[in-house]
Amino acid sequence: MKKYLLPLLFLAVAFSSCKKDKKDDDLREIAYDFAKDVYLWNDALPSKEAFNPTRFSGGSDLANLQAEIDAFSQIKINSTTGKPYEYDPNYIGTAKYSYIDNGQAAAAVGGVGGDFGFGLSLISQSPVDIRVRYVYPNSSAATQGLARGYKVTAVNDVVVTASGIAAINQALGANSIKLSGTRNDGTTFTATVTRGSYTVNPVIKATTITSATGKKVGYFAFSRFTVISNAQAKIDEAFSKFASDNIEELVVDLRYNGGGAVETSEYLANYMVPAAKNNTLMFTETYNANMQAGNHPYLSSKYDVKAGEFKKENNSYNFSKKGNLELKRVIFLVTDNTASASELLINNLKPVLPQGVKLIGQTTYGKPVGFFGLDVGDYDMYLAEFESRNAEGKADFYQGMIPGGNFEGALVDDDVTHDFGDRNETMLKVALNYIDKGNYTVVGFRTQSINGADKAALDRANQKLDVNPEFKGAIHTRNIKQLNH
Numbered sequence: 001m002k003k004y005l006l007p008l009l010f011l012a013v014a015f016s017s018c019k020k021d022k023k024d025d026d027l028r029e030i031a032y033d034f035a036k037d038v039y040l041w042n043d044a045l046p047s048k049e050a051f052n053p054t055r056f057s058g059g060s061d062l063a064n065l066q067a068e069i070d071a072f073s074q075i076k077i078n079s080t081t082g083k084p085y086e087y088d089p090n091y092i093g094t095a096k097y098s099y100i101d102n103g104q105a106a107a108a109v110g111g112v113g114g115d116f117g118f119g120l121s122l123i124s125q126s127p128v129d130i131r132v133r134y135v136y137p138n139s140s141a142a143t144q145g146l147a148r149g150y151k152v153t154a155v156n157d158v159v160v161t162a163s164g165i166a167a168i169n170q171a172l173g174a175n176s177i178k179l180s181g182t183r184n185d186g187t188t189f190t191a192t193v194t195r196g197s198y199t200v201n202p203v204i205k206a207t208t209i210t211s212a213t214g215k216k217v218g219y220f221a222f223s224r225f226t227v228i229s230n231a232q233a234k235i236d237e238a239f240s241k242f243a244s245d246n247i248e249e250l251v252v253d254l255r256y257n258g259g260g261a262v263e264t265s266e267y268l269a270n271y272m273v274p275a276a277k278n279n280t281l282m283f284t285e286t287y288n289a290n291m292q293a294g295n296h297p298y299l300s301s302k303y304d305v306k307a308g309e310f311k312k313e314n315n316s317y318n319f320s321k322k323g324n325l326e327l328k329r330v331i332f333l334v335t336d337n338t339a340s341a342s343e344l345l346i347n348n349l350k351p352v353l354p355q356g357v358k359l360i361g362q363t364t365y366g367k368p369v370g371f372f373g374l375d376v377g378d379y380d381m382y383l384a385e386f387e388s389r390n391a392e393g394k395a396d397f398y399q400g401m402i403p404g405g406n407f408e409g410a411l412v413d414d415d416v417t418h419d420f421g422d423r424n425e426t427m428l429k430v431a432l433n434y435i436d437k438g439n440y441t442v443v444g445f446r447t448q449s450i451n452g453a454d455k456a457a458l459d460r461a462n463q464k465l466d467v468n469p470e471f472k473g474a475i476h477t478r479n480i481k482q483l484n485h
């Protein structure tokens with residue numbers, strides 16, 4: 001028995017059923033047969049014979065399957081952009097949304113961590129400046145007292161240099177690592193962090209800040225949309241505090257939140273939605289025409305699918321107001337790591353708040369599509385299978401949510417030199433200024449003044465440091481069942 005708790009944007013495992021016996025078909029053919037049924041843009045896929053999935057060979061099964069997915073993901077062109085719907089500018093020719101793994105995604109949103117619990121960012125190569133980007137509560141990094149913004153000057157007693165990033169990457173692959181450096185207050189620290197299991201608390205910080213003009217502002221930093229059974233108590237605790245503090249404004253920090261469980265995204269939205277919008281439409285998931293019509297022969301040969309499972313009317317979800325907060329708007333802090341269930345939350349709230357949502361930060365990932373997981377041998381395959389649209393029927397952010405562009409707000413650099421909730425951190429400072437003055441201009445505004453070549457080099461170095469990149473997805477757990485193999 002295998003329970004699907006699958007990732008990426010929002011996994012809507014819509015089956016309520018038992019898995020039928022698997023055949024010994026070639027895994028690459030199985031993947032393509034599924035795609036012909038469930039892939040959101042299946043109308044552009046050629047016949048299996050013309051596509052020839054077995055041509056992807058020479059590597060491991062997993063590598064061959066991903067190469068196959070990458071290939072067919074580039075076929076359907078978005079007429080608005082002139083590029084494939086699954087175009088990824090950072091990895092051209094690969095699928096932006098669809099992928100296959102051997103269980104990592106399912107574990108990511110389950111509420112159990114198995115890492116160090118921190119991430120690093122290189123913010124300057126000359127002079128070299130490496131900072132702690134985040135620390136997850138309950139992790140080894142948290143128990144050792146690490147915090148966002150700390151400057152790391154030595155790893156395993158070796159002084160860090162721009163040329164030593166590869167060595168740091170290797171050290172991050174071990175089961176323990178020693179970090180030394182300087183705290184945000186200027187004092188020094190040394191911490192030995194070990195890799196291990198811990199219960200994830202997705203609420204990094206929930207605090208109330210008084211703005212310069214005396215407004216009560218709730219600040220809520222959320223790391224990952226873990227399953228609701230893991231996240232609910234922590235969310236309730238945070239919003240109970242905001243209610244007792246009588247906050248007037250809310251800033252939600254999703255800058256590193258790649259998504260997770262859709263139900264948790266909905267749960268948060270229900271705290272922020274005005275009471276007047278209770279029981280109105282939150283969002284709808286739309287599958288391809290064949291899926292809506294019940295024409296999915298290969299899928300039905302593998303799973304027992306309920307009649308009408310994929311019709312639009314059976315995949316629409318309403319608001320159910322929680323608490324008594326009456327917010328006019330919500331300000332979100334975002335980066336290109338903000339994806340899936342995070343974007344779902346933002347998009348769903350945009351049309352229902354009196355003053356909408358405001359975004360401060362960088363362009364988000366851009367993933368208005370989701371999926372449920374499929375068995376391909378021993379692997380879990382996640383294809384873009386449906387599009388999520390808000391109450392206005394909009395899902396127009398394949399290019400990302402752009403602060404000051406397709407979403408109101410301002411482009412602001414991520415300031416890794418300050419902790420979450422520090423009012424001097426640039427994104428939060430701009431948000432507080434907007435709350436007080438109605439504009440995004442801040443004296444002493446911090447930006448990274450680097451040219452394109454230097455930024456590209458910095459990005460490459462940070463990819464080496466990012467040994468535990470956040471998945472980008474959303475998983476629907478309400479209908480996930482155990483499926484018989």
